[in-house]
Amino acid sequence: MQGTISKDLMKSAVKEVWIRSLTEIQPDILEALNAAMEKETNERGRQYLDILIQNALLATQNRTVICQDTGVPTFFIKTSLGFPYDGDLREVFDEALHELTMGEFPMRPMVVHPLTREDRCDNTAANVPLLHIELDHGTDYMEIKAMPKGAGSGIWGTLQFFPPSVGAAGVKKFVVDSVLRAGSNPCPPLIVGVGLGGPLEEVARLATVASARPIDRRHPEPEIAALEEELKEALNMSQIGPMGMGGDTTVLAVNVEYSGTHKPWMPVAVNINCWPGRKATCRIYSDGHVEQVKGE
């Protein structure tokens, strides 16, 4: 098929969705913060929740960053094979991040070579921006979900292979221990993404996808949805609270995703996201119009 979507259109859509992910609080997170504020019984917790909400609204209104750590540029892309863009996606994303960082929307250069620590100073590095591409048959658009991953929450991610004999209780213990180990450090209240199953790369991907699912949406399978609710309630019994200074609101949500796994395995990964749960989604339709989607 002849490509009808131009590189310029792609690049401007990528830039816009990335800026939105850094500056715009999504409705699911804001609603959860407001609901937590209603229920929080700890005076200190209420004080901090109030500031989080004020900051989220101010950043969205002024189109300034919610947090100065603009993170590792990470994108989850879904498209059908028939989508009419035949250019180099890598080039689009590299240029978008380079141009934003160097001029249009200044960001801290964050990404470096893992061993040499070489810094190109433009938020690009080997395979970064990270592009996770998934086929979504039958759609008329390319969906791009931007997920900036900050250092302070990202460093507390965990992954372990258990034997199946640990059962659901073993999974729950690993999630609880991961969140308690992180304590006050990753800017609670947290959005906790849990991945179950698959081999190594899949369980980490699942935890990441889970951490970016809208938090007002439970898993469609009742057993998994119940696990999410149970873990959320249990983690909030910890009283770690907003900013780790005490209170009923330690997590805003626990989202779980799973894939099939090998018989001798029970792999679990936990991806911890700080309170703004930064994410933003856009859809580029095959006729060239771009929809900046709210709440995804």
Add this chain to the structure above:
Amino acid sequence: MARTVYLKTPLTEEDVRGLQLDDVVYLTGDAYTMMYIDHFTRLTGMIKAGEPLPMELKGNVIYNTGTIFRREEDGTYDFRAIGATTSSKFNAYTPEFIRLSGVRAVIGKGGMDRNVLDAMQECGCVYLAIVGGCSAIYTPHVELKREFWPQKSWADNQLQLRLDAFGPLFVAMDANGNSIYEQCGDTAQENLPAIYEKLGIKAT
């Protein structure tokens, strides 16, 4: 009952010894950024070697932070954002730094450990918690004055900041051996058996 306190740097020992947990502080004056371990080791090394520092640390304030700014051609700064970074990264470097430098406050988020708390009590220094992930609220109260030791990436430079009624900051570790983080960490550990029980986990 928490008080609201307006303080100006340099801070005196009396200023900080009088602060109690949960006091809300608005700070005016100079602060120096401490973003990376290098920032600690460089200054600690210089002080130990008796080299003169290009800044006055005694009585002043350090801030575990990250910033976004542009230096314009005329030398002025387009200062876009500042916010707290996780202080626990610097647990191992901060006690010695407090003892050698004479700083009176550390601004950061997430809190610090018992060794830092001990150094704070010994020297008269407090930990002022900023609310994490809140650049939009705090940035308007900060001006960038000067960069030190320019690195390849501007983001790695140590900075002198001018704070103007910068806050709200919360006294989360006082100069008398008390820490909200320690209290809340203890509470979470006390709550762990009940969490395990609710989830049907056998404690090991």
